[in-house]
Amino acid sequence: MTYRFIALFWIAVFYGIYFTKMFIQRRKGIVTNQIAKSKVHDKSYHIEMVMKYATIAVPVAEVISIVLGTSGLTIIWRVIGMHLAFLGNVVFLLAVVTMKDSWRAGVAREEKRGLIKNGIYKYSRNPAFLGFDLVYIGIMLMFYNPVLMVITVWAMVMLHLQILQEEKYLEGEFGDEYTEYKAQVSRYAGCGKVTFDKAVMYVYFVLGIWSVMYFFTCLAYGGGLKLSWVWLWILIAAFSFIRVFMQKRKIEGSPVIRLPKVLVWIYRAVFVAVLTFFIITETKIIGAMTAEPKENLDYIIVLGAGLRGTEPSNPFRVRIEKAAQYLKENEGTIVVASGGQGKHESISEAECARRKLTEVYGISEDRIILEEKSTDTEENLKYSLEIIGDPSKSVGIVTNGFHELRALSIANEVGYENVSSVPAVTLMPVGIHYTVREFFGMVEFYLKH
Incomplete structure (x- = not known):
């Protein structure tokens, strides 16, 4: 429901900008909508007509897709879609504000206007079209389906063809001034010909x-x-x-x-x-x-990751789920649930894992050993090894994927001789943050060891 609201909000903002600008100009006696209004039915007229139908079809397909509420892409693509839709709204707003009363939808051949080269037009010759494209792509990523993709691509192609027609008109209207402007500013985004320094800046x-x-x-x-x-x-x-x-x-x-x-x-x-x-x-x-867990390990260790009262945090929850999955697939493996009781926790993390494994996933109590003294990863692994008793035993560490490398590195330092990764899900989109942050965790490990 949240994604539906956000997508509808960005669409409403986008078309709100569009029609508000049109209404303001109408009150000044300016006809904003010039799409396919030419009396000459040439190539440009037909392109504008098809573009008009395409840009009507897109929001209809978007709203239907949002109402259906399904998406063929993962959450990270939805988040990227939100980012692009937001950026598209900002770019489009800057474009119509910068154009002031010169903004038109379509080519207004009968009107004489100056060439806008300031503001966002210093960095894009067609920022309004760029705004359309970004919003279209963003909503498509949020609620992807093949029909929406085809309609989106169709509309973007027609917008591009419209740009080419407008460029021909502007070249004829402004001559050398527009030719010089084209050499300095890119069609969609950028400042003229790409050089190494410009690429770095971009x-x-x-x-x-x-x-x-x-x-x-x-x-x-x-x-x-x-x-x-x-x-x-x-x-x-x-x-x-x-x-x-x-x-x-x-x-x-x-x-x-x-x-x-x-x-x-x-x-x-x-x-x-x-x-x-x-x-x-x-x-x-x-x-x-992304490592594939080894089969039939002697032990797996579930590292604690915080509680909310008696319930596991989201990172801890997926670790317990992964442990349960592994234990069901490898019936000879014993699990060490590791983690003490924190300041604001009602029970120990190990006890929480035991309850979830037995009550939710049906894992036998006989296969669960509790380690309830540890307060960090190093202690998790050190105290668990004391329980296991034999460093040569095959042991898998169950933690969120981004944390596996550091956990394995600490395990080797503590004394494990046969340890491997049993990675749980790295929750997105915050997983990107965790994965980048983990670099600094590894730096700290390298400095200490």
Whole structure:
């Protein structure tokens, strides 16, 4: 229901902007809707007519898809869709505001207007069309189905053909002024011909925008500001926008600070080294996250992850589910439920796991051993090994996928000789945050060991 409300809200905002602008201009005596209004039924007229039908079909298909409420994509794609729809609304609003009374839907051949090159039009020749595309793609990702995809693609193709017709008209209307403008600003987004410096600037810009939107996504899905390290995304956004500003000044030939070349190369070397280390570490984290559990392990250890009273937190819940699944598929395996009782917890995490495994999943009490002293991952594994008694036994660690690499690394340090990964689900969309945050957890582990 939440996704339905959000999708309908973004559609309402988008068309609210569209029709509000049209109403304001109508009160001034301006006819905004010029789609297929030409008296000459040429190629441009027919393209506009088909585009008109396509852009009517899209919101109809979107609303039907939203009412049906199903989606063929995972939650992370829905979140990306929300981001794109929001961004599309912002871009479209900036476009119609910047155009002021010059904004028209369709080519107004009979009217004389100036060429708008300021504001968002310094970075996109067609920001209104870009706004349409972003909203279309966003809603499609939120409520994907083949019919909606086909109608969306059809509308986007027609919008592109309309852009080509408008460009021909503008070239004839403004001549060299428009030709020069085309050379400086890209059709959809960007500043003219792509160079290495521009590409770097675009990457930082996209990263900055996405980090801001993902920060608010983490607040919504991860429990607000209580989510540890959530401020990391604001830091990434701030760094990205600073780099955008610096790259822009560099491209314009007026860098903010002229540093000695040796410092520039030191910065580049450190940046590349840190980025390489990050990529290697994240590759290992994802590798442990996606590992296939070994069959018939002697033991599995379920690491605790916090309670709300007597109920498991979402990360702990999926660990218990994974343990139950493994135990049902491997009937000779014993489980060690590990985790003590925290300050605001009514029972120990181990006891919570025992209750869920027996009462919800029907696992026999005889297969469950409780470890109720530990307060962190290292203690989980240390005290569990004392219970198991034999470091050569085959042991699987059940934790959320993003946490597996660090848990396995700690297990090897504690003394396990035959330990492997039994990864539980990494909950999305906050799972991206956890996976990135885990890099710093691994850095801490490497520094301590």
